Amino acid sequence: MSAINDNTMANIVITGTSSGIGFETALHLAVAGHQIVALARSADGLARLAEAATLRNAGACIHPLPFDMVHGNYTDELLPFVQQQLGRVDILINNAGTLINKPFMETTATDFSRMMATNLIGPATMIQQLLPLIPAGGHIVNIGSMGGFQGSSKFPGLSAYSASKGALHTLTECLAAELQDQAIKINCLALGSAQTEMLAKAFPHYKSPVSASAMGEYIAQFALTGHRFFNGKVLPVAVTTP
Template sequence: MNIVLTGASSGIGFEAALEFTLQTENKVVCIARSADKLRKLLEIAKGINPDCTLLPVEFDIINDDYAALVPFLKERLGTVDILINNAGALINKPFLELSAEDLNQMFQSNVTGHFNMIQNLLPLMHNGSHIVNIGSMGGFQGSVKFPGLAAYSSSKGALHTLTECLAFELADTGIKINCLALGSAQTEMLEQAFPGYQSPVMAFEMGKYVADFARTGHKFFNGKIIPVAVTTP
């Protein structure tokens, strides 16, 4: 399978990338802004499976030039079977202290970047391709909400709605799109949101779940926002 994964340099994205590289036939393009962390990912992946194909790409999904990225992907992959939009950011700040710039940053990181990836990579996708957006329980309708996360949770809610809309727009293409509204997993972002909290779910466990869903979830779901949580948070 040909897989493109954003936010691959840490946390759940890092672990999902390693899960994909266990299968030698997979080609995994790992996108992130940190070249150093991507090199570390490649080193670990090759240590686990020396025959794996992991292509690290230093790229900012908000600001960098897709006119360079897309031809690279077409040359190296041909087509894209799986796109996982995992990149994201979090601001933990009381509502009255939030600025318009904070809100814009959250929507740029958690919505616009994924919008850019989907729009630019669609020409490389085909009937049977699967887009997986990584949302959050914070943006899931009816879920428990937490102080300080208004901007973050609002942006994730927007990503959930984008997922539902695109499922209808892409229905005739055979390309499926779903969103995993993740609960807590032990990552740097969780520590930022809930300092000191220990999640019962490790990053590698959630990464494996995301990879497994990306491989098979489109056979059962389309346009769905799927809550993935056993605790609150």
């Protein structure tokens, strides 16, 4: 039986919630009444999220925790916090990521390592650490990119970023097979453009027709229902690329 259904509120952990799509996703879910552990490196961004949620719904339940998913202490900081605030984790949304925009010949090994650490190893570690708290019927949602989607348009300067997101896509497919016996579903949304700080960094002169709020609302709904229809899928979510 699914841990997530229409009659109960879900316990959700979301990474990268201090701004952009992660902020909006967490906001939509908290305002709807779900219990959220919101993770980000920026304490100020987390405070803005909690304030925005409370303004929209006085009963909104957001538990913010400043945490670095690459360098943070999972054993002593994250896991005790999640266990205390939520107990179980019905949904994990791996949204946190970073981007470097450099010509390939200027992209260093350190740049590639940073992209892989944040966009692949960070989500993988988060899944490993939280799996014992995810019951049968749980849903893991990785946030990928059309930049790493096979056959999509590619753009100069984004080789390290796109490669790291492509690796996250493949991890999703592999884990669907490994988690099958536990009845935990995992999917990846390969996002196209949405108007965020990250998009502005990648394409300074481009404005997306999709707002961060609209994309966050879509991800929130998919996290709650997508596991009913998909497992191990990398799904393009793009009006433009850009």
